[in-house]
Every structure is written in C-alpha cells, then in structure tokens.
Amino acid sequence: MSKQHQRVPLNQTVARVTQRIIARSATSRDAYLSRINTARSQTVHRAKLACGNLAHGFAACQPDDKTSLKNMLRSDIAIITAYNDMLSAHQPYENYPEKIKRALQNVGAVGQVAGGVPAMCDGVTQGQDGMELSLMSRDIIAMSAAVGLSHNMFDGALFLGICDKIVPGLVMSALSFGHLPAVFVPAGPMSSGLPNKEKVRIRQLYAEGKADRHALLEAEAASYHGIGTCTFYGTANTNQMVMEVMGLHLPGASFVHPDTPLREALTEAAAQQVTRLTEVSGNYLPIGQLVNEQVVVNGIVALLATGGSTNLTMHMVAMARAAGIQINWDDFSELSEVVPLLCRIYPNGPADINQFQAAGGVALVVRELLAHGLLHQDVHTVAGFGLEKYTQEPWLDNGQLAWRDGVTTSLDDKVIASVAHPFEHHGGTRVMSGNLGRAVMKTSAVPADNQIIEAPAVVFDSQHAVQPAFEAGELNKDCVVVVRFQGPQANGMPELHKLMPPLGVLMDRGFKVALVTDGRLSGASGKVPSAIHVTPEAQTGGLLAKVHNGDMIRVNGQTGELTLLVDAATLKMREPYQPDLRAEHIGCGRELFGALRSQLSGAEQGACCIKYDN
CATH class of the missing domain: 3.50.30.80 (IlvD/EDD C-terminal domain-like)
Incomplete structure (x- = not known):
C-alpha cells in the first residue's frame, strides 16, 4: 500500500462548484438514491425469480455453474461486452468472457454474458453517412445494456468497453441499475506507430494535392496498425482517463497494453473485485452510491487537467444525469479557471498515450492533483475508500499482481508537467x-x-x-x-x-x-x-x-x-x-x-x- 498522503485542504473553487452541484441536484439525487435502494436485495437477486424464470436463466450453464446458481449464496456476475473484431480497441475483448468466468469460478462466483452492445468507430465513419449515427449510438448502447441486465439474475456487473460512445453509454446503463456493484474493464492501447506529427503532415499534403491516396493510406495504416486503442488523446483514451480518476477502473488499469501478462492479471483482478462489492460479500458498494457529486467533479477535473476530448463535456452531463446529478458547462468553466493543464498528448502535443504512461501516467496526474487540493480524496472507488489508491501502479511481483507507489515526479516533463509548473494555468x-x-x-x-x-x-x-x-x-x-x-x-x-x-x-x-x-x-x-x-x-x-x-x-x-x-x-x-x-x-x-x-x-x-x- 502507498504511504498515507498528507492531507491538503480542498481548493476553494473545487469545493464551491461541488457544493453548487449538490444543491442543484438535491431533489433528483434523493429520488435516484431512493429508487436504487428500493431495487436492492438482501440476498442474491435471482432469489426473487420464480423457479421457471430461474431455470431459463441458467439452462445453458455448465453443471458446476448451474449448481452454484441454485445455491442462493453464490454471486452471479453479468458481463456486458462491446466486443467486435473490427474495432482495434475492442478486438482484445474476444476472449475476455472466458477469462472472466474462470476468474470468477476461482472465487466461487459465476459469470454470464448478459448482453452485447453495438460499438462503432468514428475513425471508420469519419466524413461518411454512418457518422451521423455515432452520437445516438451512446443512448442505444445504454438501452442495449439495460436489456441484458433486465433479467434480474445478477448481483454485480462487469462492463467491457473503451471507445467514444461506448463507455458513456455503458456508464449510463450501469447507473440505471445503480443498485448493482460494477467494475469497468479496459483492454489497453495499441503500441506506438507512425508519429502523430508525421501523420498530420501527410494529411495536409494530401489536402493540398501534394500526396496521393496511396501515400495517405500508408501513413494512416502505419498509425493505426494493431490491436488496442488508438494512441492519440481522443475520446477513447479520455474515457479511460476519466473512468480511472472516477474510481471505476482498478488503479493503473487504463493504459496497459493488450495481450500482456499484466493486462491478463488486471482483467482477472477486476472480475474478482466486483464480487467483493456485492450484497452477499458484506461489503456492499453499488455503483449508484459510488458515483456521487464528488466523484463526478473528480472526472471533470481529470478531463480539464489532461486536455481531454470535448465530447466529454456532453457525455459527462448525460452520465451524471443517470445518477440524478445535474451538471452544466458553467461547472466545467469555473473549474477550468483553477485546474491547470498538466499533459501534452497529441493533439495537445507530439506525445502519444504510451509516452504519457511511461512518463508517470494516471498515478502521477492523480498524485499532483491531490497534492494541491484539486481532487476529492475521500471518495469510494472500486478498489476501496480513498482516491490515494490511484497514485499507485500495478506490477507483477513474481507473477502475482501487486500495487506499488507510482513515480513522484514526471519522467518526461514535456509530456506530464507539475501543478507548480504547468503547461497552462487554465484547463484545456x-x-x-x-x-x-x-x-x-x-x-x-x-x-x-x-x-x-x-x-x-x-x-x-x-x-x-x-x-x-x-x-x-x-x-x-x-x-x-x-x-x-x-x-x-x-x-x-x-x-x-x-x-x-x-x-x-x-x-x-x-x-x-x-x-x-x-x-x-x-x-x-x-x-x-x-x-x-x-x-x-x-x-x-x-x-x-x-x-x-x-x-x-x-x-x-x-x-x-x-x-x-x-x-x-x-x-x-x-x-x-x-x-x-x-x-x-x-x-x-x-x-x-x-x-x-x-x-x-x-x-x-x-x-x-x-x-x-x-
């Protein structure tokens, strides 16, 4: 565990904006919490089902899982997946359900794929007619996940999604089923390809007619060349940053490459962690309670401090609303006055997300922001109470997953700056x-x-x-x-x-x-x-x-x-x-x-x- 962080007073503007959001949201938040409390079960949720309902729910399970589901003490964990093998970021999810099910079996729980949601790539549809479905797909994703969860078989949920509209849609669905614990499971970025500056140069030459389509395609293919999230700091990687700082990922999980031993260990740990938050665990923490006004403000601060995607100025409003929390652009604007820009990741600078990770990653950003009172420290996370856990980084200690303190100063100050010497004193x-x-x-x-x-x-x-x-x-x-x-x-x-x-x-x-x-x-x-x-x-x-x-x-x-x-x-x-x-x-x-x-x-x-x- 990390050393205890010295307690720093919360920045007055952050405190004032948070209190304003709490006051604005009082009625809707109370109604939301009442609703999810009504949906709460004192035992496994499937106990409410009639025998015929339950038999349908586990009919396709293997014998051992079927026996576990007949036992009303074992947790059943829903897996909502946005897998398809066209999206580079989501292709790694192909085998996640089986890995997750094994990890759950090892702790006496059962995993079932409750549903799949659509996942489209704005990079593919850019400038095409299909792009006009993109934003609306977020709400479709929320509805699709809700269909899967509506069977009421489940005691917790794991959400597999990364890209632009997928994560916000999954969050909205998770919060609609806010009585369930939930952990979000990333898959990681692709390795670095053609430098972003060179990609932009070729694009502009093509726009001027000084490069042909073949040269442009070769440049694009060298940039987007393998499995994992695109390495620039667009909406997909901003989603991951915000989710981690909101405490919905395991610490340090966002930017570990796919198909590596550390990524495998993090996926297994995420699966097992959700079982520790269920009703029957004795440590019940539903996502609807976890995501409160302080957590939402932490997400906004993370967005501003890193210069993340402007799409989150819409998505975070919709996500917060799903939890009965009302935010608006005035909140973003006021926080931006005191939250400095700490990151230069393309298009804010030449570095990609892998260079950000190497410079200290999310753990360093959280450490800096906490040290200057710009984040709420006393919040629940899927890893336990206190955001200081997110100043740690995961590693494999003789093959076993463990966490250690992250770096205390940037390993590349051209990529991650300090609050004392930021790239800009205003948020991005x-x-x-x-x-x-x-x-x-x-x-x-x-x-x-x-x-x-x-x-x-x-x-x-x-x-x-x-x-x-x-x-x-x-x-x-x-x-x-x-x-x-x-x-x-x-x-x-x-x-x-x-x-x-x-x-x-x-x-x-x-x-x-x-x-x-x-x-x-x-x-x-x-x-x-x-x-x-x-x-x-x-x-x-x-x-x-x-x-x-x-x-x-x-x-x-x-x-x-x-x-x-x-x-x-x-x-x-x-x-x-x-x-x-x-x-x-x-x-x-x-x-x-x-x-x-x-x-x-x-x-x-x-x-x-x-x-x-x-």
Whole structure:
C-alpha cells in the first residue's frame, strides 16, 4: 500500500462548484438514491425469480455453474461486452468472457454474458453517412445494456468497453441499475506507430494535392496498425482517463497494453473485485452510491487537467444525469479557471498515450492533483475508500499482481508537467458564450496567438461543401468558417475531423482561421481554434441559422467570447435559413433513428434522448 498522503485542504473553487452541484441536484439525487435502494436485495437477486424464470436463466450453464446458481449464496456476475473484431480497441475483448468466468469460478462466483452492445468507430465513419449515427449510438448502447441486465439474475456487473460512445453509454446503463456493484474493464492501447506529427503532415499534403491516396493510406495504416486503442488523446483514451480518476477502473488499469501478462492479471483482478462489492460479500458498494457529486467533479477535473476530448463535456452531463446529478458547462468553466493543464498528448502535443504512461501516467496526474487540493480524496472507488489508491501502479511481483507507489515526479516533463509548473494555468477546455450561443473550445492544442480571431464568416450548411471551396481557393483569406446544421436534431451531430487538414493548411499559409459549428470535433481539433457544440443549434432556432457570408464574427478562446458582430436590429429583420435535410435522414440506417434524433436534447444538456424521472 502507498504511504498515507498528507492531507491538503480542498481548493476553494473545487469545493464551491461541488457544493453548487449538490444543491442543484438535491431533489433528483434523493429520488435516484431512493429508487436504487428500493431495487436492492438482501440476498442474491435471482432469489426473487420464480423457479421457471430461474431455470431459463441458467439452462445453458455448465453443471458446476448451474449448481452454484441454485445455491442462493453464490454471486452471479453479468458481463456486458462491446466486443467486435473490427474495432482495434475492442478486438482484445474476444476472449475476455472466458477469462472472466474462470476468474470468477476461482472465487466461487459465476459469470454470464448478459448482453452485447453495438460499438462503432468514428475513425471508420469519419466524413461518411454512418457518422451521423455515432452520437445516438451512446443512448442505444445504454438501452442495449439495460436489456441484458433486465433479467434480474445478477448481483454485480462487469462492463467491457473503451471507445467514444461506448463507455458513456455503458456508464449510463450501469447507473440505471445503480443498485448493482460494477467494475469497468479496459483492454489497453495499441503500441506506438507512425508519429502523430508525421501523420498530420501527410494529411495536409494530401489536402493540398501534394500526396496521393496511396501515400495517405500508408501513413494512416502505419498509425493505426494493431490491436488496442488508438494512441492519440481522443475520446477513447479520455474515457479511460476519466473512468480511472472516477474510481471505476482498478488503479493503473487504463493504459496497459493488450495481450500482456499484466493486462491478463488486471482483467482477472477486476472480475474478482466486483464480487467483493456485492450484497452477499458484506461489503456492499453499488455503483449508484459510488458515483456521487464528488466523484463526478473528480472526472471533470481529470478531463480539464489532461486536455481531454470535448465530447466529454456532453457525455459527462448525460452520465451524471443517470445518477440524478445535474451538471452544466458553467461547472466545467469555473473549474477550468483553477485546474491547470498538466499533459501534452497529441493533439495537445507530439506525445502519444504510451509516452504519457511511461512518463508517470494516471498515478502521477492523480498524485499532483491531490497534492494541491484539486481532487476529492475521500471518495469510494472500486478498489476501496480513498482516491490515494490511484497514485499507485500495478506490477507483477513474481507473477502475482501487486500495487506499488507510482513515480513522484514526471519522467518526461514535456509530456506530464507539475501543478507548480504547468503547461497552462487554465484547463484545456474553454466554455464560449455570446449572442451566437454557448460553445466549447479545446484550447489546450491551440497556440495562444491563434486563439483570438475577428474575421468575416464563410457559411456552409454541409461539411462536404468545405473541401471544394478550399480547393477552389475561396478560403484563402482570414475567415471564420461556419458549418451549421450539424447539431443533434439536425443530423445527429457528427464529428467533423475531415475539416481539419484543409483548415490547418490555411493556417500554415498565414491566414487567421477559426471554425464555428454546432457539430463535434472530439479530441482531434488540433491547432485550429474551433468553437464547437454551439447551442442552441441552427436546427432548433439558434442564431447560427441567421449568419450570412461576410458577417464579422469574433472568436476569443482566451476570454471565451463568441459573438456575431451584426447589430440586433438587422438580425431581427433576418429570416433564419432552413435547408431541406430530408435526404440526410435516409440511407446507411439513418431512417431508423428519426424518432431518437427528434428527441435529442441540446449539447449542454448531454445531447441525450433518454428522459429521467428523478
């Protein structure tokens, strides 16, 4: 065990934001806790089932497991898996159920695969019609996992998922079944490939017509080359960071490579740990109690301190809401004023997630933040009480899994900085506001001299119209590129990564360029100042729908200003533009999602179609 950390007073801003969230959430949180307490069982949950129900529930089990399930003292652990073998991050999960079942049998428990959930890759669908299903898939994942858990056979659950919408969806489902203990089981990142800086260089050459498709494909294949999570710091790796700091992974589990002895040991330990949190263990800790307001704030702090994916500004709202906790972008903004940027991981810098891990990883980040009162220490985790456990790292001691204190100072200060000497004194995410609405900018990747721009708008109603305009030279000027009707209700809010190479080229040519959109960019916005997630979106009456070509727009990533510089009288006279989007709602399965799309809330409300009564 690690040495006892010296108690440091909690930062006043962190304390104030936390108390504000507690007060705001009082009614909904109480209703949630009451609901999960009602669902609690004093024994194994299957004891409530009729004999016919129970017989169906274990009919396919092996004889030993069937005997255990007849015994009302043995825990039955649900396995919810997002396995498919197209996603590099999820391919390692193929054999996890069997490994988990063996680990559970070794401690007298049973594991059953309760269900599988869809898992799509934004990297594959980027710029394609399928990307318009991506954000909505999060709520589908939550619903799919709920179907598996609804059999009420289970005393705890293990969730196997990593990537963009998968983890938030699984968390939402886990919290809907908040009376059950839950542990999240990562699979780890792929080994390092082509350096990110070189990948970006080839992408920009291709955008300029100076590299052919073969060269581009070779570069991409050298970057994304094996099993495991993509190594840049996008939503997938941000998910892992946040989950660990929220205490939902075992300490140090996030960034250990797949198919290594340490990863195998961590997976077995996660399986066995959930049995120690069940009702019959005598140490009952359901996830709905574990994830409280302090834990949610810890997750936000981890996001800001590491410059993580802007997608989490939506996902964390939706995840918290599933636990009856109400957060908004003001909470992110206020915390960002006191949480420094401690990490430079691509696109915030040249390093990848493996270099971050080598420099000290999550354990060092948690140590730094705890030492300066920027995290709540007194919280429950799946590893026990107290976040100081997450300053430890796992290792194999003569083949046995153990934990030891992590490093106390960065092994590469170009990748992980200290709170005393951070990369930036402001967190990596800025909340923007003005007459155009509210938005988010990932400032951690944008040089300070590029964060302020006042220039005429060039307006597009489709991301696909930007590249032809670029190729025609129409963007060779200082400009604010406005890409609207990309919000949740318009077309499901796709990510717009395809815009980054041409806009990056324009910046390299010396032009001042910014992007303003009601769409998403995840963690890959790079050096382009981008005010994203603009809400209200154009489709639902946002001022974006009234922007004309040539209108002056001010984007200030340092002060958080997002203003259309057109007088109010002129704007009042303008009719909002409304394109015909029907063609974009058909094909590639999009027609199946119409009902969900029309119910999605705004970005700041989590872009969620699930309605909670609590």
